[in-house]
Amino acid sequence: MKVDGQPRRTIWPAESGRAVQVIDQRWLPHRLDIVSLDDLAGVVTAIRDMWVRGAPLIGVSAAYGLALQMQRDASDAALTAAVETLVSARPTAVNLAWAVRRLQRVLQPLPPAERPAKAWALAGELADEDAAVNEAIGRHGLPLLQDVAARRGGRVDVLTHCNAGWLATVDWGTALSPIYHAQAAGLDVHVWVDETRPRNQGASLTAWELGQQGVAHTVIADNAGGHLMQQGRVDLVIVGCDRVTARGDVCNKIGTYLKALAARDNGVPFYAAMPLSTLDLSLDDGLVDIPIEERSAREVSHLTGRDAEGRLVEVQLLPDGSAAANPAFDVTPARLVTGLITERGVVPTEERALRAIAA
Numbered sequence: 001m002k003v004d005g006q007p008r009r010t011i012w013p014a015e016s017g018r019a020v021q022v023i024d025q026r027w028l029p030h031r032l033d034i035v036s037l038d039d040l041a042g043v044v045t046a047i048r049d050m051w052v053r054g055a056p057l058i059g060v061s062a063a064y065g066l067a068l069q070m071q072r073d074a075s076d077a078a079l080t081a082a083v084e085t086l087v088s089a090r091p092t093a094v095n096l097a098w099a100v101r102r103l104q105r106v107l108q109p110l111p112p113a114e115r116p117a118k119a120w121a122l123a124g125e126l127a128d129e130d131a132a133v134n135e136a137i138g139r140h141g142l143p144l145l146q147d148v149a150a151r152r153g154g155r156v157d158v159l160t161h162c163n164a165g166w167l168a169t170v171d172w173g174t175a176l177s178p179i180y181h182a183q184a185a186g187l188d189v190h191v192w193v194d195e196t197r198p199r200n201q202g203a204s205l206t207a208w209e210l211g212q213q214g215v216a217h218t219v220i221a222d223n224a225g226g227h228l229m230q231q232g233r234v235d236l237v238i239v240g241c242d243r244v245t246a247r248g249d250v251c252n253k254i255g256t257y258l259k260a261l262a263a264r265d266n267g268v269p270f271y272a273a274m275p276l277s278t279l280d281l282s283l284d285d286g287l288v289d290i291p292i293e294e295r296s297a298r299e300v301s302h303l304t305g306r307d308a309e310g311r312l313v314e315v316q317l318l319p320d321g322s323a324a325a326n327p328a329f330d331v332t333p334a335r336l337v338t339g340l341i342t343e344r345g346v347v348p349t350e351e352r353a354l355r356a357i358a359a
Ligand SMILES: CSC[C@@H](O)[C@@H](O)C(=O)COP(=O)(O)O
Pocket: 053, 054, 055, 056, 093, 161, 162, 163, 164, 165, 168, 169, 173, 174, 175, 201, 239, 240, 241, 242, 252, 253, 328
């Protein structure tokens, strides 16, 4: 997608072939910082501390992290240790383990001398594949928006939660890809952007990237979505996902479940955009089986933004001494999800359909 009119990805290999460059998302929308990561430890920090985030992007970042480690030490022991370190950097999004294990399966049988070049090539292929998959999700999601637009004289109001856009992937995004396709198709699309406390990925990232692409949008407090649905001002909800189980339970950013409940109560279709790399057919009951990341209480107790002089500052919201808890994801039961928009088409949240589309 575009930044200041120039096409960009969120991650790309340095020309040296010995580092990977990423947008450090901690400072958006205030500053566009590009950083170079040149070893495994740097990539793990970038994933854990959310310089890069979003299920598909952490998978691709981890693949580059493994490739960088192979350049330093391509032994069996280093490969196994790097895989375990990367997989444990963030627990909820299955794309991380999916990407790293995919590289491991190819690298393990190779002699160590061949591993660095192969790992680097595979990480690049994974990045290209992610961009293509997300483009396809947009193509398959577009008719859902076109149907609404046909009924409403061209206008579509979509509500989204967190950031499942270009910044959460290598390119295009998942939940936002149908929106970018709708814009290209000439639809009058407007997006309600949940701010997404506590880290505000909606307010800081989704709003920024929609603005860069010229898509009309309005940021709302997380609590406003239900009210807007009751008022008939939301045509459909599209969110991303971090892990989807065989029966179709959708794990995504904390607060997604409440939006699904409100959507069901108001007859608003609720879709999750899901690359097949996010489908975990080894799990069934999302409420029991999916590990939910608990992040630092500081993300709840403090906020970062610009002050009147334009400096980035962190401020404390809570009284001294108040405890804060920060579960980062929740699970929306399959029964509340209208469908999953995948790179192979839109599927219902039913085990048979999910197993068939993944085959
Ligand atoms: C295409 S991204 C899908 C999800 O990863 C996204 O909705 C989300 O929950 C991101 O969470 P984050 O904690 O910012 O990594």
